Amino acid sequence: MAASREVCEKVEDIAPLPPRSDQRRDRTAGFVIVGGGIAGVTCAEQLSALSPDDPVTLLSASPLIKSVTNFRQVGRALEEFDVEEKTTGALQKACPNVRVVHTQVRAADTDKHHFQQKMANARRVVIVGNGGIALELVYEIEGCEVIWAIKDDSIGNTFFDRGAAEFFLPHLTAGKCEENKPLKRLKYTVTESSSDSPKKGDTAMGGALGPDWKDGWRMKGKHDQAAHRVQVEYQCEVQEVLTREEFTRTGQTAECFPGTSRAEEQNDDWPVYVLLTNKRLYGCDFVVSATGVVPSTGPFLHNDQFSVAPDGGLRVDDHMHTSVPDVYAAGDVCTASWEPAPQWFQMRLWSQARQMGSYAAKCMVADRDGEDIDMDFCFELFAHVTKFFNYKIVLLGRYNAQGLGKDYELLLRCTKGLEYVKVVLQAGRMQGAVLIGDTDLEETFENLIVNGMDLSPYGEDLLDPNIDIEDYFD
Ligand SMILES: Cc1cc2nc3c(=O)[nH]c(=O)nc-3n(C[C@H](O)[C@H](O)[C@H](O)COP(=O)(O)OP(=O)(O)OC[C@H]3O[C@@H](n4cnc5c(N)ncnc54)[C@H](O)[C@@H]3O)c2cc1C
Ligand SMILES: NC(=O)C1=CN([C@@H]2O[C@H](COP(=O)(O)OP(=O)(O)OC[C@H]3O[C@@H](n4cnc5c(N)ncnc54)[C@H](OP(=O)(O)O)[C@@H]3O)[C@@H](O)[C@H]2O)C=CC1
Incomplete structure (x- = not known):
């Protein structure tokens, strides 16, 4: 998803506003969002809630509008949700100030080779x-x-x-x-x-x-x-x-x-x-x-003011702001270019698209109103729940010791065919974890990573299956 604050029918019409200043913006300008995926739709819904009187235009090349349902906060940063297909009518009904325009700026592959x-x-x-x-x-x-x-x-x-x-x-x-x-x-x-x-x-x-x-x-x-x-x-x-x-x-x-x-x-x-x-x-x-995704930045690249990261994404700062005034980006199309929290990194995932879309909306409204906004806490910790080989997989923080050099310790617990638990520690503090199977450890480990507690005194007890770890740290 990428967004601008001008209302327009075509992406080419997006004219950047002057750089951020202290004065409040024209409230009638409204918001434009490009992309009807999770990031774009969450951003539109959040904007509609935060700023119900402003026009929000969602430009989507596809007729499918996706939105999040059954959202459940499993831990501080871990979340689970389902995704629902919405008609544009349903979105517009739920969010009366949102208008969806089907438009596409660049051709893409068809499904000829199904x-x-x-x-x-x-x-x-x-x-x-x-x-x-x-x-x-x-x-x-x-x-x-x-x-x-x-x-x-x-x-x-x-x-x-x-x-x-x-x-x-x-x-x-x-x-x-x-x-x-x-x-x-x-x-x-x-x-x-x-x-x-x-x-x-x-x-x-x-x-x-x-x-x-x-x-x-x-x-x-x-x-x-x-x-x-x-x-x-x-x-x-x-x-x-x-x-x-x-x-x-x-x-x-x-x-x-x-x-x-x-x-x-x-x-x-x-x-x-x-x-x-x-x-x-x-x-x-x-x-x-199956060698990865490429951010769809085509429509923006004709404007060489956009700073583009080596992976092809539009660089965004800690306010999801691109290098072009009043243009924001979130989800797969962007590359997080702020100094990240020690246990967070970007991965092009559904969960991050939702979080970025929601946070982008808050930043857009705060910027327009000249208010300060703190970085959302979901960017403190990388957290992903998924399934592979029909096993529940939870990945937390620097789960693969990414960026920790050689100075880290691993604790492992594995029961063949049942579970695999790995904890990454540095200087006695938990930096990340991989939990495969129904381990029930995610909430406790999430807290231990965020709290930065010194776990050296506990040693391998941390993964002792006979110790109720949740009680232990209660
Ligand atoms: C096969 C596959 C499986 C995946 N499985 C998982 C998974 O299990 N778990 C997980 O967390 N993540 C998964 N992902 C990643 C996840 O789907 C994406 O990270 C997420 O959907 C990105 O959301 P988005 O809104 O940023 O982008 P998208 O969902 O790609 O939405 C972009 C929207 O922008 C529109 N658009 C693009 N260009 C233009 C344009 N020029 N003009 C107008 N509209 C435009 C598109 O039509 C689309 O509606 C998977 C991805 C793929 C491809
Ligand atoms: N359950 C989940 O959470 C899932 C998430 N996804 C997400 O969907 C998106 C797309 O998935 P996917 O396409 O699998 O992309 P990924 O980025 O996950 O993986 C791409 C893989 O292809 C390798 N690769 C890249 N270029 C080449 C090459 N030229 N030759 C051989 N291998 C190469 C990469 O290696 P290297 O890293 O060394 O470059 C990497 O192993 C990703 O954002 C992914 O995170 C997809 C499916 C499930």
Whole structure:
């Protein structure tokens, strides 16, 4: 989400106001928000609550407006919520001063190569990347061989350390765990008949799909067996992708799926061949590149006053303010460029999009009214709750000892197949934690990190399963 305080129909019309000054702003100017994802919609809702008499215009390229429901503060910074698909009408009804305009400034890819169609006939796929999407895909895909090519020496390095990766390795081939509770969140659908949809021929640019992107998708390939057949190729990248003709010209022989003989290998009629930097060459039906997201800053870049971070995001200060006066940004499109609290860092996640969108709204109103505003406390501690391999995952603070150099200690507790708990300590103080499984430790650990209590006297008791840690620190 990115926002400006001018009301306009097109993003190109956004004319920056002069730099912040002490005098109050013109209250009739209103607010403009670009983006109908979690960050944009939360910001619009918050603005509507804070400033109900001001016009708020939400520009969205997609007909889907997402909003947060069932919001639950689990701890100081940990939160859980569901996400609901809203029609623009519903948003406008709930927030009468918000007007939604469907407009898009830059064309994007269409869904011509629909993933499920390809999946249904697939015998083998190559997945590249080691982040959240790759982790989820490798777990979800059934009835299809998977070659998973990662740059690192352990799986899921954006979320786990090597120990947690080991904990999950058996699940790569064991098949899916039983889902232990029904899915609560709504699915997102875009139909062309929706009155809010852009006209046919428009290239709708959806929001980042978010946690439920794969629910309701059939990820079963052509093979009968449901079990996973995953080969992880560690410490390599894709060197080249070849068509069948290009492969034939090389005169090379492709690898068999590990564990299968050439006789068992069906044949070499793959439409695509992937040469990895470890010199292995695999044939496959298609390649999934799950190698990260790029902030959609296109419309803003023609204005070279915007300071852009190396990761492509619009730099924002501790008031979510970009380098251009009166233009704010939040969520995936921005790069937090303030001096962060020791245990907070930015990660492009749904939760941070919501927090940034809400905080941006407060900053916009405070700036307009010439008031000071303190940084929201949610930026004190990185906190993320998610699920991988059907295990609850809680990540707190510098959970992977990010930025701590070599001067830190780890405490570990692991019960195979049940839970994995890791605590990162520096100078006796808890800096971060990884909690996998139903550990019930999140609230206590969150408090211990924020309080910065010296835990040296407790030593390994901290993870002693026979000690009720919650009582201990009560
Ligand atoms: C496949 C996938 C799975 C994910 N799973 C998780 C997860 O499990 N947990 C988690 O925390 N996070 C997850 N994320 C990340 C999370 O979805 C994003 O961090 C979050 O949705 C970002 O919200 P946002 O509002 O900043 O951006 P988006 O949701 O991307 O919204 C941007 C909005 O801006 C609009 N827009 C873009 N450009 C323009 C333009 N030029 N003009 C007008 N409108 C425009 C788009 O149409 C869209 O409505 C996942 C992301 C992906 C892609
Ligand atoms: N449950 C959750 O919370 C989930 C969250 N998400 C979020 O959605 C967004 C998109 O997810 P995703 O696409 O998985 O992105 P991520 O940023 O999570 O991961 C990208 C991965 O791809 C690797 N990579 C980057 N470039 C290459 C390359 N050229 N060759 C091989 N590997 C490469 C990265 O390695 P390196 O780090 O070394 O560059 C990293 O391991 C992220 O913001 C993610 O946090 C997605 C799914 C689930």
